[in-house]
Amino acid sequence: MSTSDRQSYHHGDLRGALLRSALRLLDAGGVDALSLRAVARDAGVSANAPYRHYRDKEALLAALASHGFAELTARLEAASSVGTEGGAAGSSRAASPSAALADAVAPMARATVHYALDHPGLFRLMFGHVCVSLPEVIAxxxxxxxxxxxxxxxxxxxxxxxxLKIGVWALVHGLTSLLLDGRLGEPTREAADALVDSAVRTMIGADWAPVAAEGGGGA
Known part of the structure:
Protein backbone atom coordinates (compact mmCIF):
# COMPACT_ATOMS: atom_id res chain seq x y z
CA MET A 1 0.00 0.00 0.00
CA SER A 2 1.42 3.39 -0.95
CA THR A 3 1.84 6.28 1.47
CA SER A 4 -1.03 8.14 -0.22
CA ASP A 5 -3.26 5.07 0.16
CA ARG A 6 -2.46 4.82 3.84
CA GLN A 7 -3.19 8.51 4.30
CA SER A 8 -6.52 8.16 2.51
CA TYR A 9 -7.74 5.76 5.17
CA HIS A 10 -7.67 8.39 7.90
CA HIS A 11 -11.40 8.96 7.42
CA GLY A 12 -12.04 5.23 7.87
CA ASP A 13 -14.34 4.94 4.87
CA LEU A 14 -12.49 4.78 1.57
CA ARG A 15 -15.44 3.07 -0.14
CA GLY A 16 -17.79 5.84 0.96
CA ALA A 17 -15.36 8.55 -0.13
CA LEU A 18 -15.00 6.95 -3.55
CA LEU A 19 -18.76 6.63 -3.92
CA ARG A 20 -19.32 10.28 -3.03
CA SER A 21 -16.70 11.37 -5.54
CA ALA A 22 -18.24 9.14 -8.21
CA LEU A 23 -21.68 10.62 -7.54
CA ARG A 24 -20.34 14.16 -7.94
CA LEU A 25 -18.64 13.31 -11.21
CA LEU A 26 -21.66 11.41 -12.49
CA ASP A 27 -24.12 14.23 -11.86
CA ALA A 28 -21.69 16.79 -13.26
CA GLY A 29 -20.72 15.02 -16.48
CA GLY A 30 -22.60 11.76 -16.86
CA VAL A 31 -21.24 8.25 -17.33
CA ASP A 32 -18.68 9.35 -19.93
CA ALA A 33 -16.99 11.61 -17.40
CA LEU A 34 -16.59 8.77 -14.94
CA SER A 35 -13.52 6.56 -14.59
CA LEU A 36 -11.78 4.94 -11.66
CA ARG A 37 -8.81 7.26 -12.22
CA ALA A 38 -11.05 10.35 -12.20
CA VAL A 39 -12.79 9.14 -9.04
CA ALA A 40 -9.44 8.56 -7.33
CA ARG A 41 -8.27 12.03 -8.30
CA ASP A 42 -11.48 13.63 -7.01
CA ALA A 43 -11.27 11.68 -3.75
CA GLY A 44 -7.60 12.60 -3.28
CA VAL A 45 -6.30 9.03 -3.25
CA SER A 46 -3.90 7.11 -5.45
CA ALA A 47 -4.99 5.79 -8.84
CA ASN A 48 -4.89 2.23 -7.51
CA ALA A 49 -7.03 2.84 -4.42
CA PRO A 50 -10.46 2.37 -6.11
CA TYR A 51 -9.50 -1.13 -7.21
CA ARG A 52 -9.56 -2.21 -3.58
CA HIS A 53 -13.35 -1.96 -3.75
CA TYR A 54 -14.31 -1.91 -7.45
CA ARG A 55 -12.73 -4.30 -9.94
CA ASP A 56 -13.58 -2.02 -12.88
CA LYS A 57 -15.79 0.83 -14.02
CA GLU A 58 -18.80 -1.46 -14.50
CA ALA A 59 -18.60 -2.57 -10.88
CA LEU A 60 -18.49 1.06 -9.79
CA LEU A 61 -21.50 1.92 -11.95
CA ALA A 62 -23.45 -1.01 -10.49
CA ALA A 63 -22.62 0.19 -6.99
CA LEU A 64 -23.78 3.69 -7.89
CA ALA A 65 -27.05 2.43 -9.36
CA SER A 66 -27.70 0.24 -6.31
CA HIS A 67 -26.96 3.19 -4.05
CA GLY A 68 -29.38 5.32 -6.03
CA PHE A 69 -32.18 2.78 -5.76
CA ALA A 70 -31.55 2.43 -2.02
CA GLU A 71 -31.90 6.20 -1.59
CA LEU A 72 -34.97 6.26 -3.81
CA THR A 73 -36.50 3.44 -1.76
CA ALA A 74 -36.02 5.47 1.40
CA ARG A 75 -37.70 8.48 -0.19
CA LEU A 76 -40.58 6.35 -1.43
CA GLU A 77 -41.06 4.84 2.01
CA ALA A 78 -41.18 8.29 3.57
CA ALA A 79 -43.62 9.50 0.91
CA SER A 80 -45.81 6.41 1.27
CA SER A 81 -46.49 7.27 4.91
CA VAL A 82 -48.06 10.62 3.99
CA GLY A 83 -51.69 10.66 5.07
CA THR A 84 -51.68 7.10 6.40
CA GLU A 85 -52.27 7.81 10.07
CA GLY A 86 -55.57 6.00 9.83
CA GLY A 87 -54.26 2.89 8.11
CA ALA A 88 -53.67 1.71 4.53
CA ALA A 89 -56.34 3.87 3.01
CA GLY A 90 -56.31 6.23 5.96
CA SER A 91 -58.46 9.30 5.94
CA SER A 92 -59.20 8.87 2.21
CA ARG A 93 -61.97 6.31 2.87
CA ALA A 94 -64.62 8.93 2.24
CA ALA A 95 -63.18 9.84 -1.14
CA SER A 96 -63.81 7.93 -4.35
CA PRO A 97 -61.53 4.90 -4.88
CA SER A 98 -59.68 6.70 -7.70
CA ALA A 99 -59.15 9.84 -5.64
CA ALA A 100 -57.99 7.83 -2.64
CA LEU A 101 -55.46 5.89 -4.69
CA ALA A 102 -54.24 9.08 -6.39
CA ASP A 103 -53.77 10.69 -2.98
CA ALA A 104 -51.66 7.69 -1.95
CA VAL A 105 -49.58 7.49 -5.12
CA ALA A 106 -48.97 11.19 -5.85
CA PRO A 107 -46.51 11.79 -2.96
CA MET A 108 -44.37 8.87 -4.14
CA ALA A 109 -44.48 10.14 -7.71
CA ARG A 110 -43.35 13.58 -6.58
CA ALA A 111 -40.59 12.05 -4.46
CA THR A 112 -39.28 10.18 -7.49
CA VAL A 113 -39.26 13.28 -9.66
CA HIS A 114 -37.53 15.26 -6.91
CA TYR A 115 -34.85 12.61 -6.61
CA ALA A 116 -34.26 12.66 -10.35
CA LEU A 117 -34.02 16.45 -10.46
CA ASP A 118 -31.62 16.39 -7.50
CA HIS A 119 -29.46 13.65 -9.06
CA PRO A 120 -29.91 13.75 -12.85
CA GLY A 121 -26.77 11.82 -13.76
CA LEU A 122 -27.45 9.11 -11.24
CA PHE A 123 -31.10 8.78 -12.25
CA ARG A 124 -30.15 8.34 -15.91
CA LEU A 125 -27.69 5.64 -14.88
CA MET A 126 -30.32 3.86 -12.76
CA PHE A 127 -32.76 3.60 -15.64
CA GLY A 128 -30.64 3.65 -18.78
CA HIS A 129 -27.35 1.80 -18.38
CA VAL A 130 -26.50 -1.84 -19.03
CA CYS A 131 -25.42 -2.23 -15.41
CA VAL A 132 -29.10 -2.28 -14.41
CA SER A 133 -29.23 -5.90 -15.62
CA LEU A 134 -26.81 -7.01 -12.90
CA PRO A 135 -28.35 -9.00 -10.01
CA GLU A 136 -27.46 -6.51 -7.28
CA VAL A 137 -28.99 -3.62 -9.21
CA ILE A 138 -32.11 -5.62 -10.05
CA ALA A 139 -32.56 -6.42 -6.36
CA LEU A 164 -51.30 -0.10 -11.78
CA LYS A 165 -47.73 -0.35 -10.51
CA ILE A 166 -46.36 -0.61 -14.05
CA GLY A 167 -48.55 2.28 -15.16
CA VAL A 168 -47.45 4.52 -12.31
CA TRP A 169 -43.79 3.55 -12.76
CA ALA A 170 -43.91 4.19 -16.51
CA LEU A 171 -45.79 7.48 -16.13
CA VAL A 172 -43.40 8.87 -13.54
CA HIS A 173 -40.32 7.72 -15.44
CA GLY A 174 -41.64 9.27 -18.63
CA LEU A 175 -42.42 12.59 -16.98
CA THR A 176 -39.04 12.60 -15.29
CA SER A 177 -37.23 11.96 -18.57
CA LEU A 178 -39.12 14.81 -20.23
CA LEU A 179 -38.21 17.14 -17.38
CA LEU A 180 -34.54 16.13 -17.36
CA ASP A 181 -34.31 16.53 -21.14
CA GLY A 182 -35.87 19.98 -21.00
CA ARG A 183 -38.80 18.91 -23.17
CA LEU A 184 -41.23 20.59 -20.79
CA GLY A 185 -39.26 23.80 -20.44
CA GLU A 186 -37.85 24.65 -17.04
CA PRO A 187 -40.81 24.53 -14.67
CA THR A 188 -40.42 25.44 -11.02
CA ARG A 189 -40.48 22.62 -8.51
CA GLU A 190 -44.03 23.60 -7.63
CA ALA A 191 -45.12 23.52 -11.28
CA ALA A 192 -43.47 20.12 -11.75
CA ASP A 193 -45.31 18.82 -8.68
CA ALA A 194 -48.62 20.08 -10.06
CA LEU A 195 -47.92 18.38 -13.39
CA VAL A 196 -47.08 15.09 -11.68
CA ASP A 197 -50.22 15.23 -9.53
CA SER A 198 -52.44 15.95 -12.55
CA ALA A 199 -50.88 13.15 -14.61
CA VAL A 200 -51.24 10.64 -11.77
CA ARG A 201 -54.88 11.52 -11.23
CA THR A 202 -55.62 11.27 -14.94
CA MET A 203 -54.01 7.84 -15.23
CA ILE A 204 -55.61 6.43 -12.09
CA GLY A 205 -59.03 7.44 -13.34
CA ALA A 206 -58.87 4.43 -15.69
CA ASP A 207 -60.70 1.12 -15.15
CA TRP A 208 -59.58 -0.78 -12.06
CA ALA A 209 -61.27 -2.36 -9.05
CA PRO A 210 -60.81 -1.25 -5.42
CA VAL A 211 -60.10 -3.79 -2.70
CA ALA A 212 -63.74 -3.63 -1.58
CA ALA A 213 -64.69 -5.22 -4.90
CA GLU A 214 -63.07 -8.46 -3.78
CA GLY A 215 -64.10 -8.57 -0.18
CA GLY A 216 -61.70 -5.96 1.21
CA GLY A 217 -58.27 -6.52 2.71
CA GLY A 218 -54.97 -5.26 1.38
CA ALA A 219 -53.02 -8.49 1.02
Missing part, protein backbone atom coordinates in the same frame (compact mmCIF):
# COMPACT_ATOMS: atom_id res chain seq x y z
CA UNK A 140 -32.20 -2.75 -5.42
CA UNK A 141 -34.66 -1.72 -8.14
CA UNK A 142 -37.14 -4.38 -7.03
CA UNK A 143 -37.01 -3.02 -3.48
CA UNK A 144 -38.01 0.43 -4.72
CA UNK A 145 -40.84 -0.97 -6.83
CA UNK A 146 -42.04 -3.05 -3.89
CA UNK A 147 -42.81 0.12 -1.95
CA UNK A 148 -45.15 1.25 -4.72
CA UNK A 149 -46.72 -2.20 -4.98
CA UNK A 150 -47.36 -2.35 -1.23
CA UNK A 151 -48.97 1.08 -1.22
CA UNK A 152 -51.22 0.24 -4.15
CA UNK A 153 -52.23 -3.02 -2.45
CA UNK A 154 -54.11 -1.05 0.19
CA UNK A 155 -56.46 0.31 -2.45
CA UNK A 156 -56.64 -1.91 -5.53
CA UNK A 157 -57.92 -5.44 -6.01
CA UNK A 158 -55.16 -8.05 -6.52
CA UNK A 159 -55.85 -8.49 -10.22
CA UNK A 160 -55.13 -4.81 -10.90
CA UNK A 161 -52.11 -4.16 -8.69
CA UNK A 162 -49.33 -5.12 -11.08
CA UNK A 163 -50.88 -3.17 -13.96
Missing amino acids: ASDAAQAVVTTRIAGFAAPRDRET
Whole structure:
Protein backbone atom coordinates (compact mmCIF):
# COMPACT_ATOMS: atom_id res chain seq x y z
CA MET A 1 0.00 0.00 0.00
CA SER A 2 1.42 3.39 -0.95
CA THR A 3 1.84 6.28 1.47
CA SER A 4 -1.03 8.14 -0.22
CA ASP A 5 -3.26 5.07 0.16
CA ARG A 6 -2.46 4.82 3.84
CA GLN A 7 -3.19 8.51 4.30
CA SER A 8 -6.52 8.16 2.51
CA TYR A 9 -7.74 5.76 5.17
CA HIS A 10 -7.67 8.39 7.90
CA HIS A 11 -11.40 8.96 7.42
CA GLY A 12 -12.04 5.23 7.87
CA ASP A 13 -14.34 4.94 4.87
CA LEU A 14 -12.49 4.78 1.57
CA ARG A 15 -15.44 3.07 -0.14
CA GLY A 16 -17.79 5.84 0.96
CA ALA A 17 -15.36 8.55 -0.13
CA LEU A 18 -15.00 6.95 -3.55
CA LEU A 19 -18.76 6.63 -3.92
CA ARG A 20 -19.32 10.28 -3.03
CA SER A 21 -16.70 11.37 -5.54
CA ALA A 22 -18.24 9.14 -8.21
CA LEU A 23 -21.68 10.62 -7.54
CA ARG A 24 -20.34 14.16 -7.94
CA LEU A 25 -18.64 13.31 -11.21
CA LEU A 26 -21.66 11.41 -12.49
CA ASP A 27 -24.12 14.23 -11.86
CA ALA A 28 -21.69 16.79 -13.26
CA GLY A 29 -20.72 15.02 -16.48
CA GLY A 30 -22.60 11.76 -16.86
CA VAL A 31 -21.24 8.25 -17.33
CA ASP A 32 -18.68 9.35 -19.93
CA ALA A 33 -16.99 11.61 -17.40
CA LEU A 34 -16.59 8.77 -14.94
CA SER A 35 -13.52 6.56 -14.59
CA LEU A 36 -11.78 4.94 -11.66
CA ARG A 37 -8.81 7.26 -12.22
CA ALA A 38 -11.05 10.35 -12.20
CA VAL A 39 -12.79 9.14 -9.04
CA ALA A 40 -9.44 8.56 -7.33
CA ARG A 41 -8.27 12.03 -8.30
CA ASP A 42 -11.48 13.63 -7.01
CA ALA A 43 -11.27 11.68 -3.75
CA GLY A 44 -7.60 12.60 -3.28
CA VAL A 45 -6.30 9.03 -3.25
CA SER A 46 -3.90 7.11 -5.45
CA ALA A 47 -4.99 5.79 -8.84
CA ASN A 48 -4.89 2.23 -7.51
CA ALA A 49 -7.03 2.84 -4.42
CA PRO A 50 -10.46 2.37 -6.11
CA TYR A 51 -9.50 -1.13 -7.21
CA ARG A 52 -9.56 -2.21 -3.58
CA HIS A 53 -13.35 -1.96 -3.75
CA TYR A 54 -14.31 -1.91 -7.45
CA ARG A 55 -12.73 -4.30 -9.94
CA ASP A 56 -13.58 -2.02 -12.88
CA LYS A 57 -15.79 0.83 -14.02
CA GLU A 58 -18.80 -1.46 -14.50
CA ALA A 59 -18.60 -2.57 -10.88
CA LEU A 60 -18.49 1.06 -9.79
CA LEU A 61 -21.50 1.92 -11.95
CA ALA A 62 -23.45 -1.01 -10.49
CA ALA A 63 -22.62 0.19 -6.99
CA LEU A 64 -23.78 3.69 -7.89
CA ALA A 65 -27.05 2.43 -9.36
CA SER A 66 -27.70 0.24 -6.31
CA HIS A 67 -26.96 3.19 -4.05
CA GLY A 68 -29.38 5.32 -6.03
CA PHE A 69 -32.18 2.78 -5.76
CA ALA A 70 -31.55 2.43 -2.02
CA GLU A 71 -31.90 6.20 -1.59
CA LEU A 72 -34.97 6.26 -3.81
CA THR A 73 -36.50 3.44 -1.76
CA ALA A 74 -36.02 5.47 1.40
CA ARG A 75 -37.70 8.48 -0.19
CA LEU A 76 -40.58 6.35 -1.43
CA GLU A 77 -41.06 4.84 2.01
CA ALA A 78 -41.18 8.29 3.57
CA ALA A 79 -43.62 9.50 0.91
CA SER A 80 -45.81 6.41 1.27
CA SER A 81 -46.49 7.27 4.91
CA VAL A 82 -48.06 10.62 3.99
CA GLY A 83 -51.69 10.66 5.07
CA THR A 84 -51.68 7.10 6.40
CA GLU A 85 -52.27 7.81 10.07
CA GLY A 86 -55.57 6.00 9.83
CA GLY A 87 -54.26 2.89 8.11
CA ALA A 88 -53.67 1.71 4.53
CA ALA A 89 -56.34 3.87 3.01
CA GLY A 90 -56.31 6.23 5.96
CA SER A 91 -58.46 9.30 5.94
CA SER A 92 -59.20 8.87 2.21
CA ARG A 93 -61.97 6.31 2.87
CA ALA A 94 -64.62 8.93 2.24
CA ALA A 95 -63.18 9.84 -1.14
CA SER A 96 -63.81 7.93 -4.35
CA PRO A 97 -61.53 4.90 -4.88
CA SER A 98 -59.68 6.70 -7.70
CA ALA A 99 -59.15 9.84 -5.64
CA ALA A 100 -57.99 7.83 -2.64
CA LEU A 101 -55.46 5.89 -4.69
CA ALA A 102 -54.24 9.08 -6.39
CA ASP A 103 -53.77 10.69 -2.98
CA ALA A 104 -51.66 7.69 -1.95
CA VAL A 105 -49.58 7.49 -5.12
CA ALA A 106 -48.97 11.19 -5.85
CA PRO A 107 -46.51 11.79 -2.96
CA MET A 108 -44.37 8.87 -4.14
CA ALA A 109 -44.48 10.14 -7.71
CA ARG A 110 -43.35 13.58 -6.58
CA ALA A 111 -40.59 12.05 -4.46
CA THR A 112 -39.28 10.18 -7.49
CA VAL A 113 -39.26 13.28 -9.66
CA HIS A 114 -37.53 15.26 -6.91
CA TYR A 115 -34.85 12.61 -6.61
CA ALA A 116 -34.26 12.66 -10.35
CA LEU A 117 -34.02 16.45 -10.46
CA ASP A 118 -31.62 16.39 -7.50
CA HIS A 119 -29.46 13.65 -9.06
CA PRO A 120 -29.91 13.75 -12.85
CA GLY A 121 -26.77 11.82 -13.76
CA LEU A 122 -27.45 9.11 -11.24
CA PHE A 123 -31.10 8.78 -12.25
CA ARG A 124 -30.15 8.34 -15.91
CA LEU A 125 -27.69 5.64 -14.88
CA MET A 126 -30.32 3.86 -12.76
CA PHE A 127 -32.76 3.60 -15.64
CA GLY A 128 -30.64 3.65 -18.78
CA HIS A 129 -27.35 1.80 -18.38
CA VAL A 130 -26.50 -1.84 -19.03
CA CYS A 131 -25.42 -2.23 -15.41
CA VAL A 132 -29.10 -2.28 -14.41
CA SER A 133 -29.23 -5.90 -15.62
CA LEU A 134 -26.81 -7.01 -12.90
CA PRO A 135 -28.35 -9.00 -10.01
CA GLU A 136 -27.46 -6.51 -7.28
CA VAL A 137 -28.99 -3.62 -9.21
CA ILE A 138 -32.11 -5.62 -10.05
CA ALA A 139 -32.56 -6.42 -6.36
CA ALA A 140 -32.20 -2.75 -5.42
CA SER A 141 -34.66 -1.72 -8.14
CA ASP A 142 -37.14 -4.38 -7.03
CA ALA A 143 -37.01 -3.02 -3.48
CA ALA A 144 -38.01 0.43 -4.72
CA GLN A 145 -40.84 -0.97 -6.83
CA ALA A 146 -42.04 -3.05 -3.89
CA VAL A 147 -42.81 0.12 -1.95
CA VAL A 148 -45.15 1.25 -4.72
CA THR A 149 -46.72 -2.20 -4.98
CA THR A 150 -47.36 -2.35 -1.23
CA ARG A 151 -48.97 1.08 -1.22
CA ILE A 152 -51.22 0.24 -4.15
CA ALA A 153 -52.23 -3.02 -2.45
CA GLY A 154 -54.11 -1.05 0.19
CA PHE A 155 -56.46 0.31 -2.45
CA ALA A 156 -56.64 -1.91 -5.53
CA ALA A 157 -57.92 -5.44 -6.01
CA PRO A 158 -55.16 -8.05 -6.52
CA ARG A 159 -55.85 -8.49 -10.22
CA ASP A 160 -55.13 -4.81 -10.90
CA ARG A 161 -52.11 -4.16 -8.69
CA GLU A 162 -49.33 -5.12 -11.08
CA THR A 163 -50.88 -3.17 -13.96
CA LEU A 164 -51.30 -0.10 -11.78
CA LYS A 165 -47.73 -0.35 -10.51
CA ILE A 166 -46.36 -0.61 -14.05
CA GLY A 167 -48.55 2.28 -15.16
CA VAL A 168 -47.45 4.52 -12.31
CA TRP A 169 -43.79 3.55 -12.76
CA ALA A 170 -43.91 4.19 -16.51
CA LEU A 171 -45.79 7.48 -16.13
CA VAL A 172 -43.40 8.87 -13.54
CA HIS A 173 -40.32 7.72 -15.44
CA GLY A 174 -41.64 9.27 -18.63
CA LEU A 175 -42.42 12.59 -16.98
CA THR A 176 -39.04 12.60 -15.29
CA SER A 177 -37.23 11.96 -18.57
CA LEU A 178 -39.12 14.81 -20.23
CA LEU A 179 -38.21 17.14 -17.38
CA LEU A 180 -34.54 16.13 -17.36
CA ASP A 181 -34.31 16.53 -21.14
CA GLY A 182 -35.87 19.98 -21.00
CA ARG A 183 -38.80 18.91 -23.17
CA LEU A 184 -41.23 20.59 -20.79
CA GLY A 185 -39.26 23.80 -20.44
CA GLU A 186 -37.85 24.65 -17.04
CA PRO A 187 -40.81 24.53 -14.67
CA THR A 188 -40.42 25.44 -11.02
CA ARG A 189 -40.48 22.62 -8.51
CA GLU A 190 -44.03 23.60 -7.63
CA ALA A 191 -45.12 23.52 -11.28
CA ALA A 192 -43.47 20.12 -11.75
CA ASP A 193 -45.31 18.82 -8.68
CA ALA A 194 -48.62 20.08 -10.06
CA LEU A 195 -47.92 18.38 -13.39
CA VAL A 196 -47.08 15.09 -11.68
CA ASP A 197 -50.22 15.23 -9.53
CA SER A 198 -52.44 15.95 -12.55
CA ALA A 199 -50.88 13.15 -14.61
CA VAL A 200 -51.24 10.64 -11.77
CA ARG A 201 -54.88 11.52 -11.23
CA THR A 202 -55.62 11.27 -14.94
CA MET A 203 -54.01 7.84 -15.23
CA ILE A 204 -55.61 6.43 -12.09
CA GLY A 205 -59.03 7.44 -13.34
CA ALA A 206 -58.87 4.43 -15.69
CA ASP A 207 -60.70 1.12 -15.15
CA TRP A 208 -59.58 -0.78 -12.06
CA ALA A 209 -61.27 -2.36 -9.05
CA PRO A 210 -60.81 -1.25 -5.42
CA VAL A 211 -60.10 -3.79 -2.70
CA ALA A 212 -63.74 -3.63 -1.58
CA ALA A 213 -64.69 -5.22 -4.90
CA GLU A 214 -63.07 -8.46 -3.78
CA GLY A 215 -64.10 -8.57 -0.18
CA GLY A 216 -61.70 -5.96 1.21
CA GLY A 217 -58.27 -6.52 2.71
CA GLY A 218 -54.97 -5.26 1.38
CA ALA A 219 -53.02 -8.49 1.02
